[in-house]
Amino acid sequence: MNDMRIVERDVETREIKIRGDKVQVFYGDNHAIKDVDIEIQDKTVTAFIGPSGCGKSTFLRCLNRMNDTIEGCRVEGEITLDEEDIYNKQVDPVQLRAKVGMVFQKPNPFPKSIYDNVAYGPRIHGLASNKADLDVIVEKSLRRGAIWDEVKDRLDAPGTGLSGGQQQRLCIARAVATEPEVLLMDEPCSALDPIATAQVEELIDELRTNYSVVIVTHSMQQAARVSQKTAFFHLGNLVEYNETGEIFTNPKDPRTESYITGRIG
Amino acid sequence: MTDASANTPATPRVKTSLLELGERTKKRNAAEARFKLYGMMAVGTGVAALLLLLISILSQGLPAFTQTFIKVNITLDESVLDPSGNRDPDEISKVLTFSYDPIINDSLKGLALELSAQHSEVTADVLQDMISAEAKGRLRADVIANPDLIGQTIEYEFLANGRIDGYMKGRVTRETAELDGNVTPLQLDVADAMIVEEKLEKRFNWAFITAPDASELRPEAAGLGVALMGSAYMMAIVFCLALPIGVAASIYLEEFAPKNWITDIIEVNISNLAAVPSIVFGILGLAIFINYMGLPNSAPIVGGLVLTLMTLPTIIISTRASLKAVPPSIRDAALGVGASKMQAIFHHVLPLAAPGILTGTIIGLAQALGETAPLLLIGMVAFVNNYPESIFDPATALPVQVYNFTQRSDPAFVERASGAIIVLLVFLFCMNMIAIILRRRFERRW
Ligand SMILES: Nc1ncnc2c1ncn2[C@@H]1O[C@H](COP(=O)(O)OP(=O)(O)OP(=O)(O)O)[C@@H](O)[C@H]1O
């Protein structure tokens, strides 16, 4: 429909991985997500932006049903992964979470060795039949987490003994070790210095070749740098969802415009 | 935009020096110094009380670990002890303690002869009253345990009577002996003579720890063996029941149970249960375990069950607290890589909570170890002279044994009560050590 943007055409040929339809989330009486319709594409980085408290994390957590663990949280509407309703009664959230991995805002490695941190997921999902396989998976994951060179000599050291940025990359390695199809990242760089941030961003860009990545960020620059699609949330509504370039250069909604120019926040 | 007027100070600023202390700072510092002093006084009081307690118990109780023995040469006459001559333990067991009297008397005659150089009035009868009434029984037990001794003349040590032992420990003097029907000043003189001849010796007495209790008249033979075994059995029962039940209940309540009025009621009741006086648990045990279920009186199994009920709330409360203290981010991390709730709990939460759970368990066990009141009600206060062979046999417990000792009139039991307290404290100390070692092994950083 719009021939001028080649990039967009490229994006639109991709399959839809996750589809949200009239999603509502309530925390008790608090209506945190209102009527969100969204289509998240495969092999794409999608960024969620918006002011604090607008529901980005809440919506992200809906996508792998981490909200199930929150007392009093209720999700309505439909969310599908590969056209399958993830809130269907037959779906075991454990299987879903193996497909939809998550990296949290605060690095949270297990208080175990670096090796065990990464090996834990493959072990419980039976991805490796022997120690050698597991070693391969661990090395591959740590390499993808851009942390292999720093830790290869001390895989037995506790993961909690790493610096904040290293811990976050370890968590990313742990998330990719289970070979998920979608990777959700909630402000993965908020605790990182610019160098580590750059490493993580580079990593996200690489991950795009295999996964659908959804990233929540407070940094417009980061959203612009790493994502192809951007969704702007405001007060629980999905205000605008479009190509990243489009959102930042030519926002349709006045609220989006004031946010990216720094007037709401 | 900021309000410019809000930033201007209301009063003009007075120039102050950092090198001088202001009025308020001085006051604050004084208050802090006072508070530190109070704190130190409080700690000091606590430490002083503890020291006083320890010193008094140790000074009173340590003598209980030594006992006085009288050395004799004794000929174990085969014709009396093993008439058939084939050293069959069954045959030897048939010889009653009564038959040992002449043998002992002979040996005492020999001793009297040896002592005659020191003291002219020594006779076998005087010596007979100086050895414990328990001596015969112990000699017989030794012979049965070691039949090869029969026919030989061996050096043997008789347990000295409680009064002679008291004389050695400074409890009995010639003045008190005048007034005492159980000992005469003559016997004390003889004791002095025996010391010179090196026939009387005070030394460490394992029997205090291993022997069963003895009657009121034989304080020198009373030991803690049965009580120790009873306490150990009960601790094992409490540990094996209360820990798994308590931990399972806590995990369920904390992680799985829906939050509704039923779980609220359960929660309130667990807290209340922790505050129920222990004697109530004793009545419960008497009514349910003994009267209704028909379990035997005085048995460690009943004591263990009652103490388990008593310990459960403590374990549940501390386990839940330590489960709560595990950061939620660890759970999220585990769930995020696709672990099930149970995997998240057992692989990650429980190991992190283990030190806290262990601490709670040991506190509960320590309480149970020192508990007396409920045991009185279920009959563990009885006089038990046989070692319990299983948890269904009658036994006593350490704190009850302390109570028993204090109820007896013979002053020799005073040191035994304190000695039993020392054993109880050592038992506790060992349990705490185990807990600390285990905790060290489980402790991890996060
Ligand atoms: N566990 C919870 N229980 C109750 N209310 C919650 C909970 N988590 C979030 N909320 C509410 O839901 C709304 C959205 O919160 P959410 O955490 O999704 O915001 P966010 O966009 O991620 O903000 P931030 O950028 O600060 O992380 C807020 O009003 C918040 O108060």
Ligand SMILES: [Mg+2]
């Ligand atoms: Mg958030």
